Amino acid sequence: MSRHSVLSTIGAIMVSSGINSPPAINAADTTAAARTFVRDHESKIQPLEIEIGRAWWTANTTGKDEDFAVKEQAENRLNDALADAAQFARLKQIHAGQIDDAVLARQVQLLYLQYLEKQVEPALLKRMTAKANTIEKAFNVFSAKVGDTSYTDGEVRQTLQKSKESGLRQQVWEASKRVGAEIENDLRDLVRLRNDAATRLGYADFHVMQLHLTELDQTQVLKLFDELDELTRAPYARAKAEIDERLAKDYGLKPDELRPWHYHDPFFQESPAVYDVDLDRPFANADISRICREFYAGLGLPIDDVLARSDLYEKPGKSPHAFCTDIDRAGDVRVLANIRPTEYWMGTMLHELGHAVYSSKNIPAELPFTLRSDAHILATEGVAMMFERFSKSADWLRAFGVEVADREQYSAAAARMRRDRLLIFSRWCQVMFRFEVELYREPSQDLNKLWWDLVEKYQLLRRPAGRNAPDYASKIHIVSAPAYYHNYLLGQLFACQLHAAIAHEVLHDPDAANAIYTREARVGDFMKAKVFSQGRLKSWDDLTRYATGENLNAKAFAAEFNR
């Protein structure tokens, strides 16, 4: 995770007073006006963003209410500045004109989207925020009740992970879905409010708008998801059949008697723990931060200064998650983590430090502030995921002094785990993405049916007989992080495609899926030249072609499973 992926566009909307283009002015005047605007923007916004970066860091490392209050105040100041209607009117006129300088034009384009997102009519924004809060509160106070017993979220998950009793599993699963019925009507209202905001700006609906604000096109993403569906259908069916066989045995059932409550989480978005493998044993005495330091130094992308500023181990009050943040876009890059000697934390640290190398540490300081960050959420997540993969390679671990007793067995088990995770997650993302596209396109359709049709088609789960309930509404992301899920999957496609490009062009290794690199400065050089040097100069789309020679596609991702 990177900080800006968390901050970005959650629930944000905008409305403008009109969509007609203002009168054109000549190119020289527009260019001059653009320069002035960018200068004004930087002098006002840059300090606010740095302040948020620092406040975010403090709040997450201490967990104190007063620090979270400081963070929220800083965020509000930034939102107010970006919502400034007069500033937006200036920017809109510049954006509609001709700018003679490509780098300046790129900045204006990105600033336009950034301000546009905040141009919400205050009354409408208030209604949307209130509606979203009502729903989130309902989620917070909800507990799944079976008879007289209440189950917290964690207890639901625990039951689904451990219990062998089909009857209890079904009751707990059904109870956990009841939150959907509680919030269903409010969610539909919220969807209509979001659509209202979007259509006033000339967008077909909220989903189309959210994608457009992040330089994505819904039709293009759907096409990519279709391609991915085609390429993963068979390997997914095979992987799921193996898992089903083991699950069925656990419950004394036949595979075709399995129902959604037989999987280990409420949505089957994660790989059930059906294989008896212990990937953690080799890490018992491993110094994970030392391994990361050596690895990135070997690529010519040292991160010693990042580690020195980071907060890497558990302590009371601190966020239990992991993220990387570029505080000032001038090299103050930090990682928050809670390292334990496990494979999970090896992968997570490689991931977070992947964000750290794709930051102002390696993005040229000459780029203007607006362009001095990663090209897109999918690009930085992709780079992080690309490096993360090596925690599952025994050969790679050995190169850094982690001895694995049976290397072949470890790598085979880890590869299967990775394959299952990626396939299961990709099919789950298909459901989420397509459901949200349809939800915003036509909120009054039969959403209960739509949800289960998608779940059956993409996840190959069986709908419980006669089930007609708003099960989609028990997924909080639809409320709190709308039109966002696709970024994870696009990031994974980018990760695999970039890794394959490195395997072929830098390592000259035809077997990309198994290619590893350890102390290869050539790889760091490639990343600097083809990715980091660009900052946000290029869109994600142009960057993908520049770095890999191809449009973003699903081939490299699928090639990892079709062997």
Ligand SMILES: [Zn+2]
């Ligand atoms: Zn990440």
